[in-house]
Amino acid sequence: MDRKTNTLKQLLLLLLLPSLVSLYSCQPTEKETPNNTATSERVMWYKKPAEYFEETLVLGNGKMGASVFGGLNADMIYLNDATLWSGEPVDPNMNPDAHKYIPAIREALFSENYKLADSLYRNVQGEFSESYAPLGTMYLKFDHASEPTSYHRELDLGEAVSKVTYEVDGVKYTREYFISNPDQVMVIKLNSSKEGALDFAVNFDSQLKYEITAAEKIMEANGYAPYHAEPSYRGDMPNAVMFDENRGTRFTTSFEIKSTDGEVSETDSSLVLKGGTEAIVYVSIATSFNGFDKNPATEGKDNKSISENQLIKASAKSFDDLKSNHLNDYQKFYNRLTIDLGESEVPDLPTDERLLRYADGKEDRGLEELYFQYGRYLLIASSRTEGVPANLQGIWNPYMRPPWSSNYTTNINVEENYWMAETANLSEMHQPLLKFVENLAVTGNATAREFYGVERGWALAHNSDIWAMTNPVGDFGQGDPVWANWVMGGTWISTHMWEHYTFTQDIDFLKEHGYPALKGAAEFSLDWLVKDKEGKLVTAPGTSPENLYITSEGYTGATLYGSTSDLAMIRECFEQTIKASEVLGVDEEFRAEMKQALADMHPYKVGKKGNLQEWYYDWEDQDPKHRHQSQLFGLYPGHHISPDKTPELAAASRKTLEIKGDETTGWSKGWRINLWARLWDGNRAYKMYRELLNYVDPDQKETTRPRTGGTYPNLFDAHPPFQIDGNFGGSAAVIEMLVQSSEEEIRLLPALPDAWSTGSVSGVCARGGFEVAMTWENMKVTSLTLKSIKAAKTKLIYGDQTKEVSLEAGQEMQVEL
Numbered sequence: 150m151d152r153k154t155n156t157l158k159q160l161l162l163l164l165l166l167p168s169l170v171s172l173y174s175c176q177p178t179e180k181e182t183p184n185n186t187a188t189s190e191r192v193m194w195y196k197k198p199a200e201y202f203e204e205t206l207v208l209g210n211g212k213m214g215a216s217v218f219g220g221l222n223a224d225m226i227y228l229n230d231a232t233l234w235s236g237e238p239v240d241p242n243m244n245p246d247a248h249k250y251i252p253a254i255r256e257a258l259f260s261e262n263y264k265l266a267d268s269l270y271r272n273v274q275g276e277f278s279e280s281y282a283p284l285g286t287m288y289l290k291f292d293h294a295s296e297p298t299s300y301h302r303e304l305d306l307g308e309a310v311s312k313v314t315y316e317v318d319g320v321k322y323t324r325e326y327f328i329s330n331p332d333q334v335m336v337i338k339l340n341s342s343k344e345g346a347l348d349f350a351v352n353f354d355s356q357l358k359y360e361i362t363a364a365e366k367i368m369e370a371n372g373y374a375p376y377h378a379e380p381s382y383r384g385d386m387p388n389a390v391m392f393d394e395n396r397g398t399r400f401t402t403s404f405e406i407k408s409t410d411g412e413v414s415e416t417d418s419s420l421v422l423k424g425g426t427e428a429i430v431y432v433s434i435a436t437s438f439n440g441f442d443k444n445p446a447t448e449g450k451d452n453k454s455i456s457e458n459q460l461i462k463a464s465a466k467s468f469d470d471l472k473s474n475h476l477n478d479y480q481k482f483y484n485r486l487t488i489d490l491g492e493s494e495v496p497d498l499p500t501d502e503r504l505l506r507y508a509d510g511k512e513d514r515g516l517e518e519l520y521f522q523y524g525r526y527l528l529i530a531s532s533r534t535e536g537v538p539a540n541l542q543g544i545w546n547p548y549m550r551p552p553w554s555s556n557y558t559t560n561i562n563v564e565e566n567y568w569m570a571e572t573a574n575l576s577e578m579h580q581p582l583l584k585f586v587e588n589l590a591v592t593g594n595a596t597a598r599e600f601y602g603v604e605r606g607w608a609l610a611h612n613s614d615i616w617a618m619t620n621p622v623g624d625f626g627q628g629d630p631v632w633a634n635w636v637m638g639g640t641w642i643s644t645h646m647w648e649h650y651t652f653t654q655d656i657d658f659l660k661e662h663g664y665p666a667l668k669g670a671a672e673f674s675l676d677w678l679v680k681d682k683e684g685k686l687v688t689a690p691g692t693s694p695e696n697l698y699i700t701s702e703g704y705t706g707a708t709l710y711g712s713t714s715d716l717a718m719i720r721e722c723f724e725q726t727i728k729a730s731e732v733l734g735v736d737e738e739f740r741a742e743m744k745q746a747l748a749d750m751h752p753y754k755v756g757k758k759g760n761l762q763e764w765y766y767d768w769e770d771q772d773p774k775h776r777h778q779s780q781l782f783g784l785y786p787g788h789h790i791s792p793d794k795t796p797e798l799a800a801a802s803r804k805t806l807e808i809k810g811d812e813t814t815g816w817s818k819g820w821r822i823n824l825w826a827r828l829w830d831g832n833r834a835y836k837m838y839r840e841l842l843n844y845v846d847p848d849q850k851e852t853t854r855p856r857t858g859g860t861y862p863n864l865f866d867a868h869p870p871f872q873i874d875g876n877f878g879g880s881a882a883v884i885e886m887l888v889q890s891s892e893e894e895i896r897l898l899p900a901l902p903d904a905w906s907t908g909s910v911s912g913v914c915a916r917g918g919f920e921v922a923m924t925w926e927n928m929k930v931t932s933l934t935l936k937s938i939k940a941a942k943t944k945l946i947y948g949d950q951t952k953e954v955s956l957e958a959g960q961e962m963q964v965e966l
Contacts, residue, residue, distance in 0.1 A: 190488070190518035193500045193864065194303035195219075198313075202227070203847035203861035203871055204501075206304040206311045207545045210330040211533020211578075213434050214544035215287075217326055219302040219313040224289040224324070227547045228335075229281075231534045232438035233400055234615040235378035235390075236279030237445065241595030244625065247273045248602035254690045255679065258710045263700060266708040270630040270690055273600055274623030278614040280378040281540050281555035283547050284400055285355030285370065287432065289324075289337075292348045293317045306519075306526045309479045310472075320346050329475040330533060334463040335432040336471050339425075347411065347425040351404050352418065356549045358392050359400075363415035367460070368404040371453060373397045373446075381550040390549055398445040399437035401456035405464050406430055429468050433460040441536065441588045441617040482529050485574040486912030488521060488883070490514045490905045501862035504844040508859075512904075517883075520842060523864050524569060524880025527873060528578045532566075537615060538582040539566045543873040552870050557585075557613040559638035560694040561777065565816055565874040567645060568786060568823070569881035571652040572888070574912045574920070579649055586642055587662060588617035590669050593639050596620050597673050601636070606672030609638030611694075631707035632695045636677070636688070640718045643670035644786070647725035651892055654918040654938050656732070664729045668736070671726040674719045675746055679710075685751040687711035687765065688719070694779045697771035698764045711751045711765035714779035721787040723747050728892070753783075753798055760808055761801035774809050776817040778824065781805060785820070785827045788891060792829055803828055811837050815858035815866040819878020826885035826900040834886055835902030841879050845869060890915035894944040897923065897930055897966075917943050919956075933964045 198219045199205045205216035205227070214229035250272045257266040297315040304311045313324040321342040328335045341347040351368060353361060359372025376396035379389040404420055406413050411425025422428050435456035437449025463471060493512040495503065500519075507513045531543035540546075541562055542555045557563040563582070570579035593607030596619040601608060610621035611632055623633030646663035649655070678686040689710035699705050723743040730736045754762040763770065763780040783790040784802045792799040806824060813821065818841050825834035843859035845867035858875065859867045866875025886900040887910055895915045911922035911934075918938035924931050930947060937956035945952045947966055956962055 190515050190522055191307040192303055192305050193519065193523070194301060195499045195501060195862070196302075197300060198224075198302060199863070201847035202547055203865050203867075204863050205545075206302065206863060207527075207530065207543075208304075208309065208311060208326060208328045208335070209530030209544050210328040210333065211529070211531065212330075212537075212544070213328050213333070213335060214531065215326070215328060215335055216545050216547065217311055219311075219324075221297050221300070221315065222291050222293055224291075224313075226287040226289070227545070228284045228287055228402065228432070228434065229544050229546055230284050230400065230434050230436050231531070231537045231544045232436045232615065233282045233284050233374055233398055234279050234438075235282055235375045235397070236614060236616055237376055237396065238442050239276075239592055239616050239618045239620070241592060241620075242599060243275045243620065244273075245599055247275070247600040248598070251602050251690070254708070255710075258689050258708065259682065263704055263706040263708060266690060267630055267706050270634050270708045271623065271626040271628070273621060274625050274628055274633055275600070275620035276618075277380050277383075277622045277624055278554055278556045278612040278618050279616060280380070280549075280614075281542070281546050281551060282374045282378070282398075283356055283549060283551075284434065285353055285357065285359070285402065286547075287404075288350075288352040288354070289339075289430075290350045290352065291322075297322075306522050307480070307483060308476060309483070309526065309530065319343075322347070327472065327475050328530075329463070329471055329478070331474040331478050332463045332466070332471055333433065333459045334471075336463070336468065336475075337430040337432070338427070338468050339430065340427045341425075344426045345411065345424045347428060348423050349428075350422075351406065351420040351430060353402065353404070357400070358394070361418050363417060363420060366405065366413050366415055366420065368415060368418075368420045369453075369457075370402045371399070373399045378550055378554070380554045381548070381552060396446050399449060399452045401435050401452045403433040403456045403460040404430065405460055407464060429464075431460055431464045433457070433463065435459065438615070441615060442591070479529065482575060482577065483522075483525065486525065487910070488518055489909045490518055491907045500864070501844075504842065504860060504862065504864075507839070507842055508844045514905075516842065517838070520860070520864060520876075521880050521883045524876045525573050525575060527876055528566075528570065528573075528575055531873070532570075532578040532581050534581055536581060536584040536588055538563060538585050539873065541872050541874065552868075552872070554612075554614070558611065559609055559613055559642055560611055560632075560635050560779070561820065562816060562872065562874045563613075564642055564645065564786065565819060565878045565881075567877070569877060569884060571648060572884045572914055573880065574914050576649065576653055576914070579645070582642075582645060583649055583662065585617065586646060586666050589613065589619055589639065589642070590666050592617045593619040593673075594669070601673075601677065603673055603676045605676050606669040606674070607639055608636060608673050608677075609642060611635045611638065613638070629707065630692060631697055634690070634708070635692050635694055636690075637715050637718045639670045640674050640722045641782075643667050644721055644725055647729055650729070650732075651916040652914050652918065654941075659729060660733055664726075664733055664735075667722065667726045667729055668739070671722050671743060674722055675742060678719070678746060678750070681711060681751060681765075683751075684749075685711075686746055686749045687751045688715040691715040693763050694777045696763065696775045696777055696779075698768040699771055700768055701766070705771050709765055713753065713761065713763050713765075714782055716750055717780065717782040717787060717789075720747060720750065720783065720789055724789060753801075755797065755801045758808065759801060759804040761798060761805045763805075774813070776813045778805065778809060778817070778820060781824055785823045785885075791827065799828060803830075811840060812857050815841065815860075815868045815875030816872055816878055818858045819866070819875045819882060822879065822882035823885050826882055827889070829899050831886055831900035831902035831905075834882060834900050835904055838879065838882060841866075841875065884913055888913045888915060888921055890917065890919070892916050894946055895919060895921065895935075897921075897933070897945065897947040898925060898928070901925070901928060903928075915943075917941055919943060930966055933966060934961060935964055936961045
């Protein structure tokens with residue numbers, strides 16, 4: 150029977166009230182503020198507990214996520230699992246007549262009847278994606294007789310460990326939290342400085358359907374997610390969240406308290422410790438998700454058994470052993486890359502106050518480094534589950550209907566999550582996305598046939614989810630084509646396969662995984678292209694993600710032929726697939742087909758304003774400052790536009806960015822920083838990097854500060870609301886300012902801003918299988934070391950200098966410039 154939660158929620162509110170009241174009575178004095186943390190590039194710290202989700206300190210092992218509030222009389226911890234989503238495997242035949250409309254849409258387009266094309270295109274839509282679900286909330290309830298003082302809350306990025314300390318009546322209380330990947334549990338160590346002074350209870354609640362039991366000092370929650378959840382942007386509607394006890398992904402959460410003293414007991418819905426000095430709380434999570442194509446209710450994993458076994462194994466180990474396992478695992482990734490962007494004098498302030506100070510124009514190199522490393526931390530914490538990449542919120546979500554379903558939005562957002570995976574020396578974290586691409590190729594083959602009438606290859610539209618959904622969304626005609634009917638998701642996301650190869654030089658990966666996915670995306674693109682009136686190949690129909698044009702006759706629309714962004718993505722996909730086929734020595738005829746298509750494609754056009762045209766014709770934008778800049782794909786993340794190889798197109802790209810301006814959403818700002826870096830304009834890139842760190846209030850109230858992107862107190866990116874892609878895009882941009890590369894060359898300090906005139910970096914990865922370490926002073930490189938995965942050559946470019954370098958496999962070489 151489902152638990153009735155009203156009484157419990159009322160009780161929890163009563164428990165939380167003292168904690169909220171005490172927020173304003175537990176501020177540490179200057180003497181009590183810990184030393185040597187404010188200017189660290191790896192420690193985030195705060196003087197009070199979190200009140201909002203965007204103030205929490207987040208932990209993750211790549212599958213299990215926790216958002217820790219660090220409360221006093223009651224600590225809330227939001228729990229998530231990367232594999233807990235609404236929904237079930239997709240039905241590829243949901244709209245079998247969709248492809249029949251494609252010829253009529255093309256006819257309307259080439260007759261310049263864009264209104265009719267927009268109307269007809271609505272028939273080429275299917276279901277919305279499913280949503281990433283919140284597992285539940287864990288509570289730690291304490292019985293403190295007096296108001297706490299000397300409060301301190303922190304997250305050490307170098308250890309992926311969070312801590313809370315405070316005092317009550319002379320007793321110091323400490324909590325230490327981490328989530329272990331090797332042992333697959335969350336571990337919380339609680340300590341009091343006075344013997345027997347530790348009293349607390351563990352409770353759990355969830356918005357999902359669940360039952361809770363407690364016996365033999367172990368508490369367990371078993372439940373299930375909805376089989377469908379409507380996107381939040383569809384507003385209030387009947388049956389927005391649908392549950393069925395025989396459908397949906399199952400979950401189990403297991404809790405245990407261990408203590409060397411005190412008494413552990415349980416009620417029917419809680420675990421309790423009385424009179425302890427030190428205790429360890431273990432939390433284990435498992436779901437029945439068994440793959441994108443398996444029904445989680447009838448073909449799922451045994452979540453209950455998995456969760457219980459994880460708990461048994463972990464609780465048999467000491468805290469020190471668990472922490473050692475965790476650190477050894479985590480630090481082998483985090484410690485690969487170090488960065489120093491110079492020094493600046495900064496008062497000893499908590500992170501939220503540092504953000505406010507920085508937003509007021511003060512220098513803080515340590516904060517800039519902290520934000521960069523936080524992006525790397527988030528990727529390690531959210532992307533270690535096969536076939537389940539980090540979503541719009543990583544793995545941290547408290548909402549039943551989260552913003553934009555916390556899904557995989559494929560017209561920029563999920564790809565942006567992984568821009569730094571290879572460059573920031575976290576190639577293993579790229580694997581969940583790469584496996585996901587292979588899943589998409591399976592469902593996308595049916596989408597190509599059913600929705601677009603294309604027999605070869607695979608396609609992906611605007612959204613996806615854990616079930617590898619690839620169809621265009623819109624609920625069968627209710628969606629606006631400006632976002633619902635975009636076609637190029639597979640063409641874009643497949644390029645990550647080639648990118649992985651260029652960094653790792655893993656020929657087996659390319660042969661077995663990368664090339665098949667690339668080839669399928671290229672096959673679809675070849676068959677989707679048609680000839681325009683001039684005999685050039687274009688897409689028809691197409692759109693430019695989420696932007697609208699105004700024709701010379703005054704019609705405002707979305708559907709057109711020859712979208713610049715469509716053709717840019719196809720160019721990049723073809724070029725990469727050609728290179729991959731050459732490396733593997735396969736498919737010569739297919740390679741020739743792609744080369745001919747590249748030669749026959751409608752070319753880039755420069756508009757009357759000097760901008761790179763977004764549309765086939767030189768039309769006006771409905772919103773000239775639109776957040777998407779998809780027509781610049783070839784500049785970044787693509788590689789076929791650059792200042793040295795295509796100066797005219799690079800200049801037009803610059804003009805496009807100037808017209809759009811710098812004020813935009815968080816993820817878009819992250820993209821624009823990378824674009825400015827690729828234009829080798831370090832000072833403009835740095836200006837926008839600073840703006841990315843503009844403080845945004847978590848209460849969502851209007852303030853005098855910009856509301857178009859920025860950073861929340863816990864360094865989460867503010868789209869707004871929270872989206873993690875801005876964090877990842879911002880971190881990627883730091884590397885693009887310092888090192889850029891292709892398969893043949895490495896460019897050093899291509900967009901170094903004046904503000905970073907002195908610094909160092911080590912562990913940055915470059916295409917061709919290289920690792921770079923360098924220092925610079927007064928804007929000049931003073932030392933450079935290269936490592937190589939295999940025997941390889943590259944051309945170093947530094948300012949006006951070029952130098953050919955050859956390394957043996959595994960060689961490390963100091964290079965004189």
